[in-house]
Amino acid sequence: MSETAIIVENLGKRYRIGARQERHDSFAEAFTSALLSPFRRLRNLRQPVPRDETLWALRNVSFQVEPGEVLGIIGRNGAGKSTLLKLLSRITEPTEGRIKMRGRLGSLLEVGTGFHPELTGRENVYLNGTILGMRRDEIDRKFDQIISFSGIEKFLDTPVKRYSSGMYVRLAFAVAAHLEPEILVVDEVLAVGDAEFQRKCLGKMGEVAREGRTILFVSHSMPAIKSLCTRAILLDHGQLLMDDEVEKVVTTYLKSEDAVKGDGSIPENAARINNGQGWLRRVGLYDGAAQAISQIFLGQDFCVSLIYDIKDLIEEAAVEVGISTLDGLRVATVCSLDDCGAPLKLAPGVHELRVAIEVTMLPGEYTLDVFLHNLSTNTTVDWVDRTFQFTALNLSEVGEDHYHWGRVRGFVRPKSSWQAPIVCNSSK
Amino acid sequence: MDTSHQRALPTITVEPTSGFAAINLRELWHYRDLLFFLVWRDISVRYKQTVLGAVWVVLQPFLTMVIFTFIFGRLANMPSEGAPYPIFFFSALVPWQYFSSTLNNSANSLVNNANLISKVYFPRLLIPLSSLFPTLVDWAISFLVMLGLLFFYRFGLTWNALWLPAFLLLLMTTVLGVGLWFSALNIHYRDVRYVVPFITQFGMFVSPVVYPSSVLPERWRAVYAANPMVGVIEGFRWALLGKAALPGREIFISTAVALLLLLGGLFYFRRAERHFADIV
Numbered sequence: 127m128s129e130t131a132i133i134v135e136n137l138g139k140r141y142r143i144g145a146r147q148e149r150h151d152s153f154a155e156a157f158t159s160a161l162l163s164p165f166r167r168l169r170n171l172r173q174p175v176p177r178d179e180t181l182w183a184l185r186n187v188s189f190q191v192e193p194g195e196v197l198g199i200i201g202r203n204g205a206g207k208s209t210l211l212k213l214l215s216r217i218t219e220p221t222e223g224r225i226k227m228r229g230r231l232g233s234l235l236e237v238g239t240g241f242h243p244e245l246t247g248r249e250n251v252y253l254n255g256t257i258l259g260m261r262r263d264e265i266d267r268k269f270d271q272i273i274s275f276s277g278i279e280k281f282l283d284t285p286v287k288r289y290s291s292g293m294y295v296r297l298a299f300a301v302a303a304h305l306e307p308e309i310l311v312v313d314e315v316l317a318v319g320d321a322e323f324q325r326k327c328l329g330k331m332g333e334v335a336r337e338g339r340t341i342l343f344v345s346h347s348m349p350a351i352k353s354l355c356t357r358a359i360l361l362d363h364g365q366l367l368m369d370d371e372v373e374k375v376v377t378t379y380l381k382s383e384d385a386v387k388g389d390g391s392i393p394e395n396a397a398r399i400n401n402g403q404g405w406l407r408r409v410g411l412y413d414g415a416a417q418a419i420s421q422i423f424l425g426q427d428f429c430v431s432l433i434y435d436i437k438d439l440i441e442e443a444a445v446e447v448g449i450s451t452l453d454g455l456r457v458a459t460v461c462s463l464d465d466c467g468a469p470l471k472l473a474p475g476v477h478e479l480r481v482a483i484e485v486t487m488l489p490g491e492y493t494l495d496v497f498l499h500n501l502s503t504n505t506t507v508d509w510v511d512r513t514f515q516f517t518a519l520n521l522s523e524v525g526e527d528h529y530h531w532g533r534v535r536g537f538v539r540p541k542s543s544w545q546a547p548i549v550c551n552s553s554k
Numbered sequence: 555m556d557t558s559h560q561r562a563l564p565t566i567t568v569e570p571t572s573g574f575a576a577i578n579l580r581e582l583w584h585y586r587d588l589l590f591f592l593v594w595r596d597i598s599v600r601y602k603q604t605v606l607g608a609v610w611v612v613l614q615p616f617l618t619m620v621i622f623t624f625i626f627g628r629l630a631n632m633p634s635e636g637a638p639y640p641i642f643f644f645s646a647l648v649p650w651q652y653f654s655s656t657l658n659n660s661a662n663s664l665v666n667n668a669n670l671i672s673k674v675y676f677p678r679l680l681i682p683l684s685s686l687f688p689t690l691v692d693w694a695i696s697f698l699v700m701l702g703l704l705f706f707y708r709f710g711l712t713w714n715a716l717w718l719p720a721f722l723l724l725l726m727t728t729v730l731g732v733g734l735w736f737s738a739l740n741i742h743y744r745d746v747r748y749v750v751p752f753i754t755q756f757g758m759f760v761s762p763v764v765y766p767s768s769v770l771p772e773r774w775r776a777v778y779a780a781n782p783m784v785g786v787i788e789g790f791r792w793a794l795l796g797k798a799a800l801p802g803r804e805i806f807i808s809t810a811v812a813l814l815l816l817l818g819g820l821f822y823f824r825r826a827e828r829h830f831a832d833i834v
Binding site for chain 2 (some may be wrong): 141142212213214215216217218219220221222223224225226227228229230231233239240242244245249252253256257258259260261262308
């Protein structure tokens with residue numbers, strides 16, 4: 127078997143983050159500060175950087191990638207994904223550790239890097255191609271392929287500043303896709319362009335991988351990661367948390383994104399928007415018999431319980447509960463104001479709110495987003511997404527109601543009543 | 555992929571480096587096409603959306619020559635070593651204009667290409683290097699104007715003119731040396747943006763552009779030549795006008811200083827380069 131394509135050993139990158147900036151409330155203050163800044167800058171030049179002004183964007187990261195592997199890189203914003211890609215593509219140097227790569231590396235960190243608006247499409251293909259590391263004769267050879275992939279034949283000699291953003295991206299991706307490096311680094315390029323073009327790009331990447339090239343793919347789209355990658359690594363706060371099969375890593379990542387703890391309690395530091403007037407402490411799911419549950423049977427009515435810790439009196443409040451898929455797609459929303467419901471008056475103290483929801487969720491995994499709104503001041507008091515994860519089963523509680531196929535498309539099942547077949551014309 | 559291809563794959567190691575890094579000539583050579591397209595981009599974009607276009611290239615030095623001839627040649631009666639003042643002045647303006655516009659471009663080159671630097675890897679040296687060439691077109695055009703002036707004043711070229719390529723090379727070396735320093739410094743300190751226009755304006759008067767070096771006392775000439783543009787301009791003048799004797803000592807000193815600037819610039823640039831993408 128061929129040799130390892132990428133070996134990353136104890137990689138670390140430290141950034142100097144700027145010293146805390148003073149805020150200026152008036153023009154005069156900003157002006158004097160600007161006048162004094164040369165002196166401050168000169169003074170800073172001589173002093174060593176204090177430790178709290180540095181940040182390890184990445185630390186102790188080690189992993190290996192074999193040729194032909196498509197490795198997904200997952201993590202929330204600020205986890206170190208972009209830093210890792212920048213180090214791999216040699217845009218910036220590591221502070222410690224090392225990377226060993228076999229073969230040419232091409233990076234698509236941002237398509238169309240170096241495109242010049244005044245130059246024509248043809249000219250930009252050459253400029254962009256050489257920027258990405260291609261030789262001129264190489265571009266000559268692939269030129270027709272690039273143009274037909276991009277589908278902009280007619281506008282080849284038009285300055286790209288007259289292109290639509292879609293055409294621009296298509297041309298840029300076409301150049302990058304024909305770079306044919308042994309290692310390809312792709313970062314969210316698929317976020318742009320229309321659906322058809324995205325499919326084309328994903329197809330091209332799959333093709334590249336089948337040719338035995340190595341791909342590192344960063345995306346926030348879990349479906350895209352799952353469909354392209356065989357393996358994934360999970361980064362968090364600059365550390366490598368996990369390196370495993372893509373399914374496992376994606377699941378771990380999605381679970382870690384949940385605000386909730388095992389018992390449904392929600393820590394104060396969960397990802398939330400809060401104005402201090404009240405806090406959601408706990409979310410629970412109950413069946414008709416007031417039993418706590420984490421999965422609901424097909425067609426089962428359920429009840430969501432919200433424990434709020436109210437700090438200030440809220441004269442008029444509204445609560446909204448949303449049901450979303452794990453990918454973050456909202457599929458249903460209920461609100462305390464529905465059907466002309468009266469606003470809630472919430473006095474300081476701990477309250478429990480219960481809402482019974484009558485809906486048949488189709489089989490799948492869902493999570494609850496909870497939102498408390500102060501109507502008197504028109505402000506968000508507390509907003510937490512992904513508070514409570516539950517499973518909708520493909521099986522009714524009693525009886526035989528279930529789907530006979532594995533996957534059901536859609537999220538909710540409206541009530542429907544079917545009439546017996548009526549004969550329209552009887553064939554003789 | 556067949557195994558022979560596998561074996562041929564280069565291995566790249568990315569590691570923190572410290573101190574001075576050597577220049578990777580092989581890599582620069584691999585990226586020579588990029589140098590070409592960067593130069594070509596700048597040339598083709600340059601005069602787009604201007605009405606007079608390339609006419610500016612002729613007009614700018616010509617008008618400067620007319621004004622300076624009037625002020626320094628007529629009003630101040632500056633000596634011109636036996637040549638008519640217009641061609642005396644223009645023979646210095648040919649290298650000086652290249653110096654000032656190229657230095658300005660090259661000092662701002664990295665900052666202006668920040669989007670490239672923070673997105674793709676390529677030898678960063680190509681950026682200031684590429685800024686040497688677009689202005690060469692202007693240089694060539696003003697050189698033609700110079701030939702026209704020589705013809706107008708019935709001033710024939712001598713064999714000295716064969717030395718022109720050498721002085722052009724010295725000129726480019728000087729600009730590159732200074733440009734490397736400034737472009738790298740500009741990443742950290744945008745003060746460079748204010749320093750460079752000052753140098754190109756003030757520098758004209760500490761170089762023999764409007765006056766000949768011979769107006770200086772003999773003992774100061776060697777110090778004066780530590781400004782590498784002194785050697786360049788005296789060289790151009792000698793090659794184009796061919797009157798005075800070759801100012802060999804000045805040219806030697808200037809060349810030595812230019813080479814030192816270039817070497818120092820290369821080292822500083824390589825040292826600073828690893829943080830470009832983090833700061834720019």
